[in-house]
Structures are given as C-alpha cells and as structure tokens.
Amino acid sequence: MDMRKSRSESGASPLDGGSGRHHDWDSKRRRKMAEISQALSVTPVDVATLRRMAISEGGLLSDEIRRKVWPKLLNVQMDNLPEKPGEELRVNNKDYNQVLLDVRRSLRRFPPGMPDEQREGLQEELIDIILHVLQRNPQLHYYQGYHDIVVTFLLVVGERLATILVEKLSTHHLRDFMDPTMDNTKHILNYLMPIIDRVNPEVHDFMQQAEVGTIFALSWLITWFGHVLSDFRHVVRLYDFFLACHPLMPIYFAAVIVLYREEEVLECECDMASVHHLLSQIPQDLPYELLISRAGDLFVQFPPSELAREAAAQQEERTAASTFKDFELASTQQRPDTVLRRRRKEQVVAGREPGAVPKVAAGVVAVVRPRARRFVRLAVMGLTVALGAAALAVVNTALEWAPKLDLQLFP
Amino acid sequence: MESSVELSSSLPPPRSRIFKIIVIGDSGVGKTCLTYRFCAGKFPDKTEATIGVDFREKVIEIDGEKIKVQLWDTAGQERFRKSMVQHYYRNVHAIVFVYDITNAVSFQSLPAWIEECRQHSLGQDVPRILVGNKCDLRGAARVSTDVAQKFADSHSMPLFETSAKSPGDNDHVEAIFMTVAHKLKSQKPLALSQPPSGDGTVPLKKPTEDRGGYSCSC
Numbered sequence: 001m002d003m004r005k006s007r008s009e010s011g012a013s014p015l016d017g018g019s020g021r022h023h024d025w026d027s028k029r030r031r032k033m034a035e036i037s038q039a040l041s042v043t044p045v046d047v048a049t050l051r052r053m054a055i056s057e058g059g060l061l062s063d064e065i066r067r068k069v070w071p072k073l074l075n076v077q078m079d080n081l082p083e084k085p086g087e088e089l090r091v092n093n094k095d096y097n098q099v100l101l102d103v104r105r106s107l108r109r110f111p112p113g114m115p116d117e118q119r120e121g122l123q124e125e126l127i128d129i130i131l132h133v134l135q136r137n138p139q140l141h142y143y144q145g146y147h148d149i150v151v152t153f154l155l156v157v158g159e160r161l162a163t164i165l166v167e168k169l170s171t172h173h174l175r176d177f178m179d180p181t182m183d184n185t186k187h188i189l190n191y192l193m194p195i196i197d198r199v200n201p202e203v204h205d206f207m208q209q210a211e212v213g214t215i216f217a218l219s220w221l222i223t224w225f226g227h228v229l230s231d232f233r234h235v236v237r238l239y240d241f242f243l244a245c246h247p248l249m250p251i252y253f254a255a256v257i258v259l260y261r262e263e264e265v266l267e268c269e270c271d272m273a274s275v276h277h278l279l280s281q282i283p284q285d286l287p288y289e290l291l292i293s294r295a296g297d298l299f300v301q302f303p304p305s306e307l308a309r310e311a312a313a314q315q316e317e318r319t320a321a322s323t324f325k326d327f328e329l330a331s332t333q334q335r336p337d338t339v340l341r342r343r344r345k346e347q348v349v350a351g352r353e354p355g356a357v358p359k360v361a362a363g364v365v366a367v368v369r370p371r372a373r374r375f376v377r378l379a380v381m382g383l384t385v386a387l388g389a390a391a392l393a394v395v396n397t398a399l400e401w402a403p404k405l406d407l408q409l410f411p
Numbered sequence: 412m413e414s415s416v417e418l419s420s421s422l423p424p425p426r427s428r429i430f431k432i433i434v435i436g437d438s439g440v441g442k443t444c445l446t447y448r449f450c451a452g453k454f455p456d457k458t459e460a461t462i463g464v465d466f467r468e469k470v471i472e473i474d475g476e477k478i479k480v481q482l483w484d485t486a487g488q489e490r491f492r493k494s495m496v497q498h499y500y501r502n503v504h505a506i507v508f509v510y511d512i513t514n515a516v517s518f519q520s521l522p523a524w525i526e527e528c529r530q531h532s533l534g535q536d537v538p539r540i541l542v543g544n545k546c547d548l549r550g551a552a553r554v555s556t557d558v559a560q561k562f563a564d565s566h567s568m569p570l571f572e573t574s575a576k577s578p579g580d581n582d583h584v585e586a587i588f589m590t591v592a593h594k595l596k597s598q599k600p601l602a603l604s605q606p607p608s609g610d611g612t613v614p615l616k617k618p619t620e621d622r623g624g625y626s627c628s629c
C-alpha cells in the first residue's frame with residue numbers, strides 16, 4: 001500500500017514558511033516523532049502525550065504513526081483483529097443497498113492515480129467493514145456519509161484494523177449520528193449558532209436573519225469533513241485532532257470555519273440560498289493548523305456545558321446524553337474514592353473565586369482526578385499545550401464538567 | 412424597528428425573480444444528476460451521495476425576463492427527510508418528484524414523498540411534476556410508462572420520462588425544468604419577486620430581543 005503512504009505524508013511545513021522555517025519544522029518534526037515513539041514505548045502507553053501530539057501542530061505526521069497511535073487514542077486492543085467476513089454479510093442486510101450505492105459513488109475518496117482494480121478491491125473492503133460493524137451492533141443505523149468516515153480509516157490503517165477502530169468510533173464519537181433518527185444529530189448542530197454568537201454576534205445575527213439553518217454543516221459534522229475536503233492530507237490531519245478530542249469538537253471546528261469566513265458571509269446576500277451556497281462550498285486552502293488551534297481555543301472558552309442550554313433552546317428541550325458517554329472511552333472501572341472527591345470539590349471552590357488565581361496547576365489535578373475523568377483533562381490539556389493557553393482555563397473547564405460526568409458515570 | 416423602515420422605504424429597482432424548486436425522491440434515482448444536467452448542461456462524471464441539501468441555480472430567460480431558477484437537491488435516504496430537510500420545504504414554488512424507471516421501489520416510495528410534502532403544508536396549488544429517470548436503461552425498466560402515467564394522473568401532475576445521462580434529445584432535461592418555470596411564471600406574476608436587499612448587504616443592528624420585527628422576507 002505505498003499509495004496510501006505517499007498521500008498523507010508530507011515533510012513540508014504545515015505553516016508553509018520560507019526555507020528557514022522549513023528547517024525549523026524539520027527539527028520540530030524530528031523531535032515530535034521521537035516524543036511519539038517514546039510515548040508508545042512505555043507501559044502503559046502514554047496516551048496523554050499521544051493526544052497532545054495528535055492535536056498540536058502537524059498532528060501525527062504520517063500514516064505509519066497513525067496506524068500505531070489511532071488505536072491508542074481510541075483505547076482499542078489490537079490483539080484480536082476480526083476475521084475477514086464471509087459472503088453471508090451481504091445477504092438480507094437492510095442497509096446493503098444504500099451502502100452499495102454510496103460506496104460505488106465514492107470514487108473521489110480514493111487517490112486519483114490509483115488503478116481501478118486496486119480501488120475496486122478497496123471499495124469491496126469498505127462495504128465489508130461497514131456491514132460488519134452494523135451487523136455486530138444492531139443499535140447502530142447507517143447514514144449516508146458514514147462511508148466517508150470509514151474510507152479514511154481504511155486508507156490509513158487497512159481493512160482489519162479499520163474494522164475495530166470504526167466499531168469503537170461508531171459506538172462512541174459517532175453514536176449520536178447513528179440513532180434511528182437524526183434528532184440527536186440535529187441537536188448537535190444546534191451548538192453551532194451559539195458558538196458563532198459568542199465570537200461574532202454580527203455574523204450570528206446575519207445568519208439568523210438569512211434563516212440559513214445549519215444543514216450546510218451537516219456533512220461536515222457527520223463525516224468529520226471527509227465528504228467535503230478533497231486533499232486527503234487535510235482529512236487525516238483533522239482526524240488526528242478529532243480522535244484526540246471531545247466528540248463535539250467537529251462542531252467547534254465548523255464554527256471556526258464560518259467565523260474565519262466572516263467577511264465573505266457578511267458580504268453575501270442575506271437570504272437562505274445565497275448563504276447556504278456560500279457556506280457549503282468549503283474553501284480547500286484553509287489554514288488548518290490555525291483553525292485547529294482556534295477550535296481548541298473556543299472549546300476551552302465556551303465548553304459544551306456552557307452552551308448546552310442555548311443549544312437545547314434552539315428546538316425542544318432534549319439532551320443528547322449519548323454525546324457525553326464518550327468520556328467513558330478512556331475510563332476504567334476505577335472509581336474515585338471519597339478523599340479524591342472531596343479534594344476536587346475544594347478545588348472547584350478555589351477555582352471559582354472571582355479573580356482568584358487557582359493554586360492548582362494541571363499537573364496537580366492529574367493526581368487527584370479519578371481515572372474516569374482523566375479523558376477530559378487530557379483532552380483539554382493537550383489543547384492547552386498546543387495552544388499555549390493558560391492552565392487556569394483548563395482547570396476551570398475540567399472542573400465545570402465534573403458534576404455532569406459524575407451523573408453520567410457514577411449514578 | 413428602524414431598520415425595517417429603512418428597508419421598505421428605499422426599495423432598489425426590482426431584481427430578477429426567483430423560482431425555488433425542490434427535487435425529491437429515493438436515494439440513487441438521479442436527483443443530483445438531473446439538477447446538475449439542468450444547471451451545468453451535462454451529465455456529471457462522478458456524483459456522490461447528497462448529504463443534507465445541495466443547492467444549484469441557473470438563470471433562464473422567459474419572454475425577455477431573466478429568472479433565477481434555484482434547485483434544492485435533497486438527500487434521498489429516509490433518515491435525512493424527517494428532521495433535516497424540513498427547513499427547505501419552506502417557500503418552495505414547485506416540487507419535482509423523481510423515481511428511477513429501473514427501480515420499482517423508488518416508484519413505490521412516491522406516495523410517501525407526496526405525503527411528506529403534504530405534511531409540510533405544500534398544498535395542491537404548488538405545481539408538481541413527476542420525473543421517471545434513467546430512460547437510457549429502457550431494457551432494465553421495472554416501471555412501465557402506463558402505470559406511471561396513471562399514478563401521475565391520479566395526483567394531477569404531468570409525467571416526464573427522461574435520462575440525465577443520455578436523453579434522446581439533448582435538451583430534454585432542460586425542457587422539463589423550463590416547463591415548470593413557464594408554469595410558475597404564468598401562475599404567479601408578482602408573488603415571487605425577490606425581496607430587495609440593496610447592495611447585497613442588509614443593514615444590521617445590534618441583536619435585539621424582537622427579531623420578529625424585522626420585515627426581512629429573505
């Protein structure tokens with residue numbers, strides 16, 4: 001599979017700098033690779049560092065590294081890879097026709113120079129992976145666009161590993177999209193406008209007035225941008241980011257794209273068609289590293305918990321509880337003991353005192369935070385390091401989440 | 412609200428009218444190909460699944476008047492209709508139902524699609540047409556013209572059989588959409604004007620509680 005390799009590996013600086021910066025990037029890159037190897041080689045694997053690497057500039061750098069790190073980010077064990085499914089998978093499968101139709105039309109997801117025969121083989125594998133996951137998880141429902149996500153995994157890690165990664169992803173990050181209806185997906189889309197409102201009320205009001213809705217971002221969200229970006233390198237870079245983050249991060253990224261285009265938006269005719277058209281045509285030359293760090297920034301500033309009420313108010317009151325279950329991903333059975341709980345509460349108080357600089361640094365929180373919550377903390381810490389944001393924000397954010405997580409994980 | 416006064420008191424010269432047409436039908440019947448053929452004049456080399464709603468438009472001329480035809484190409488998979496596509500049913504001027512003549516199921520789904528439109532309170536007065544696509548595959552036809560015609564009659568809509576890929580007559584797809592446009596033009600001489608929006612930007616004030624006061628009908 002040399003083809004795959006060459007697609008998303010690039011030695012070029014993501015910052016497109018001059019040759020001086022290029023040199024900089026080379027050494028940064030080398031340092032980063034060493035750090036990743038180091039994180040992979042310890043027992044247990046240093047997932048915190050891997051997350052940070054996946055988020056920070058350049059992401060995971062190469063497909064070779066992704067093959068090793070993505071499973072760790074998803075907390076997937078690689079020892080029992082599934083067997084190649086048999087023919088029976090395609091018989092009497094309610095989704096088979098739709099999957100076939102979508103995969104047949106997915107030519108653009110494959111490298112342009114790939115020989116037809118090879119592509120057709122991969123398309124068959126793509127169908128198998130999708131049906132395999134659906135068959136093993138009858139609670140999951142296929143949606144058009146799911147195939148755009150699966151193909152990314154297939155091209156990077158190959159069929160067998162892709163099957164388990166996608167299965168994990170489907171029961172976690174993508175879970176809401178795979179309900180029998182798209183109500184929860186709609187609910188997640190409802191986070192978009194409140195985020196935009198926080199940053200640029202003018203853009204928000206303009207969009208409201210145009211009644212553009214949020215469907216222009218639907219395919220972005222449910223395919224993790226795989227459906228709309230033509231450069232595979234950008235797609236995998238975003239996947240590094242999303243795999244390391246909270247499942248709502250794609251909606252923050254969507255908001256960041258809209259905000260990045262504020263001038264165009266405001267110059268657009270204020271009607272649904274024009275604005276929908278403008279926004280749904282995603283520019284292919286976006287500065288991804290910049291946007292990723294902005295999305296992380298917004299996430300820290302306006303965490304989902306803060307936006308939840310507004311999002312719910314966009315339609316009828318409802319909670320997409322399953323969205324938050326994702327935190328379980330990195331959790332173990334380890335339960336927080338009461339001492340830890342009490343200490344955390346003390347910190348909450350400290351952190352909330354207006355104007356007070358919390359004495360706790362992220363590193364301290366790590367000690368007292370129960371394991372189940374570490375997922376949250378790590379994701380945010382990864383962002384922080386990437387963004388150079390203050391530990392203060394991190395601590396506050398993580399603590400604000402805590403009550404919700406308690407309810408979810410320790411009823 | 413002051414801005415609404417601004418809007419209505421300084422009307423720019425009337426702009427071209429817009430006909431908004433929604434295209435619906437099962438996944439794979441060729442909605443994207445048909446709308447692409449009409450707007451770009453050719454069959455697309457590659458289409459992909461439509462996720463949500465895609466928008467295409469074309470300016471046409473009828474009796475010397477320039478008219479913008481907006482086509483809303485919707486996702487065929489059932490799950491998208493229920494909660495997603497809703498928003499786009501609003502204010503449509505015409506509906507194009509599409510089925511695939513080689514796929515009986517896509518024809519059997521039509522009553523559900525029609526019901527869907529009814530639920531979105533698109534009444535009988537909204538012009539509707541039925542298009543049987545993929546006629547280049549006559550040999551594989553599963554829906555006869557007779558049956559389709561009866562169905563169309565019973566719902567008082569005209570039936571067109573065509574092919575987005577190779578219509579016998581190259582302009583056939585275009586002719587179909589033009590028929591709809593003519594119908595709309597004769598039916599609603601004034602009701603369809605585009606709301607004025609000056610130089611393309613609408614004066615916006617800081618957000619206020621009562622956005623409803625805005626008389627922006629865009």
Ligand SMILES: Nc1nc2c(ncn2[C@@H]2O[C@H](COP(=O)(O)OP(=O)(O)OP(=O)(O)O)[C@@H](O)[C@H]2O)c(=O)[nH]1
Pocket residue numbers: 105436437438439440441442443444445458459460461462485486487488544545546547548573574575576577
């Ligand atoms: N032979 C033939 N094939 C066609 C014709 N129109 C569309 N197709 C093919 O049918 C398949 C589906 O076409 P699309 O236009 O993508 O279908 P759609 O209705 O938009 O499907 P969704 O977006 O999933 O709802 C594609 O492979 C097209 O190439 C036609 O007139 N003749």
Ligand SMILES: [Mg+2]
Pocket residue numbers: 442443444459460461484485486487
């Ligand atoms: Mg389509």
